[in-house]
Amino acid sequence: MPSPARKCPNCGRTYRPAPGSAWRPFCSERCQLVDLGGWLTERHAIAGEKAAPESEPDTDRGEPPR
Numbered sequence: 001m002p003s004p005a006r007k008c009p010n011c012g013r014t015y016r017p018a019p020g021s022a023w024r025p026f027c028s029e030r031c032q033l034v035d036l037g038g039w040l041t042e043r044h045a046i047a048g049e050k051a052a053p054e055s056e057p058d059t060d061r062g063e064p065p066r
Contacts, residue, residue, distance in 0.1 A: 010035050
């Protein structure tokens with residue numbers, strides 16, 4: 001039985017995913033990568049409270065003072 005038709009969340013194209021498709025829920029690798037780029041550039045975000053700013057990195061490496 002073939003997979004039901006789906007709509008790509010990125011481009012909106014209707015497609016039928018192959019069993020075990022590596023790109024699902026997207027229609028292609030391109031659409032998958034475009035979506036990933038949106039998350040990496042923070043164009044996509046999950047709503048919520050802003051995170052506290054990061055503090056200065058700890059530079060103490062356990063070496064004795066000179």
